[in-house]
Amino acid sequence: MTVYSRDDLAGVLRDHAINPTHQRIEIARALFSGHGHLSADQVLAMVNDQRCETSKATVYNTLSLFLRKNLIREVIVDPNKVFYDANTMPHHHFYNIDTGELTDIDATAVSVQGLPTLPDGMITEGVDIIVRIRSEGV
Amino acid sequence: MTVYSRDDLAGVLRDHAINPTHQRIEIARALFSGHGHLSADQVLAMVNDQRCETSKATVYNTLSLFLRKNLIREVIVDPNKVFYDANTMPHHHFYNIDTGELTDIDATAVSVQGLPTLPDGMITEGVDIIVRIRSEGV
DNA sequence: ACCTACATTAGACACGGTCTAAATCTCGTA
DNA sequence: TACGAGATTTAGACCGTGTCTAATGTAGGT
Numbered sequence: 635m636t637v638y639s640r641d642d643l644a645g646v647l648r649d650h651a652i653n654p655t656h657q658r659i660e661i662a663r664a665l666f667s668g669h670g671h672l673s674a675d676q677v678l679a680m681v682n683d684q685r686c687e688t689s690k691a692t693v694y695n696t697l698s699l700f701l702r703k704n705l706i707r708e709v710i711v712d713p714n715k716v717f718y719d720a721n722t723m724p725h726h727h728f729y730n731i732d733t734g735e736l737t738d739i740d741a742t743a744v745s746v747q748g749l750p751t752l753p754d755g756m757i758t759e760g761v762d763i764i765v766r767i768r769s770e771g772v
Numbered sequence: 773m774t775v776y777s778r779d780d781l782a783g784v785l786r787d788h789a790i791n792p793t794h795q796r797i798e799i800a801r802a803l804f805s806g807h808g809h810l811s812a813d814q815v816l817a818m819v820n821d822q823r824c825e826t827s828k829a830t831v832y833n834t835l836s837l838f839l840r841k842n843l844i845r846e847v848i849v850d851p852n853k854v855f856y857d858a859n860t861m862p863h864h865h866f867y868n869i870d871t872g873e874l875t876d877i878d879a880t881a882v883s884v885q886g887l888p889t890l891p892d893g894m895i896t897e898g899v900d901i902i903v904r905i906r907s908e909g910v
Numbered sequence: 911a912c913c914t915a916c917a918t919t920a921g922a923c924a925c926g927g928t929c930t931a932a933a934t935c936t937c938g939t940a
Numbered sequence: 941t942a943c944g945a946g947a948t949t950t951a952g953a954c955c956g957t958g959t960c961t962a963a964t965g966t967a968g969g970t
Binding site: 653655673674675690691694714715716 | 957
């Protein structure tokens with residue numbers, strides 16, 4: 635797990651054609667800090683622990699900007715919260731039903747067979763596999 | 773696609789140890805009407821088109837009751853809405869990003885290889901595969 | 911310094927979903 | 941038929957995530 639300086643992050647943002655402002659760098663810091671999968675309110679909390687105060691609107695704006703620029707991924711597993719994932723390598727997820735915890739599964743080893751062909755004119759945007767797990771004997 | 777009478781549905785509910793009340797039968801009718809995947813508010817709208825008016829609370833109560841009794845399944849693909857699926861056979865989904873439309877994929881033909889072993893003491897509750905698709909050239 | 915386009919902000923708002931406390935229904939028992 | 945207990949339904953208040961708006965701040969080019 636790499637740790638990025640604020641300058642590194644500015645570079646990463648520029649590489650994705652994103653104007654690196656203070657707020658965006660702090661939000662990127664939170665996402666790339668290795669805390670795994672964060673929801674918008676967790677990002678907001680982390681950023682506001684630091685020096686640079688940021689508003690809710692900016693966090694939401696920035697997350698959808700990062701998403702559009704393929705800097706992060708959206709993970710939809712919880713009915714009332716979206717998680718954001720700084721890992722853009724192809725991968726899937728374990729989802730612990732009891733704790734809500736998400737764990738990555740490297741996709742290079744995983745293969746899916748037997749999917750039907752797509753309807754005409756449709757293309758695949760991505761395949762998400764979610765393995766829902768829980769503790770034995772609950 | 774089978775069509776159920778209200779009496780059939782009452783039987784289905786009883787088979788799942790659910791007391792078949794008027795409201796529950798109407799909600800089951802909506803879910804099993806072949807409209808595919810419905811959100812809570814769609815169910816509410818369909819039920820209130822019929823004779824028997826039903827409150828929002830009852831729809832939510834009933835949906836989670838049906839879920840607990842394995843009469844229906846929950847499909848989580850849309851960030852701001854849960855869909856309910858009367859098809860409890862093992863299956864996966866195509867999700868049309870543009871229209872929000874969900875289509876079933878029979879799971880009997882699909883196989884997944886290369887998933888890592890679970891952490892100790894954990895068991896798999898289910899594997900969901902979502903193939904996100906969209907129209908070519910958007 | 912000025913202009914323009916972009917970025918940020920507070921706070922109101924929308925909406926899916928939950929909770930509560932009261933009303934109503936069901937059904938066995940007498 | 942009347943009763944009571946427990947299950948069910950209900951309106952409406954409430955909560956949390958996420959969006960929108962309109963005003964303000966900021967950066968870069970001339």
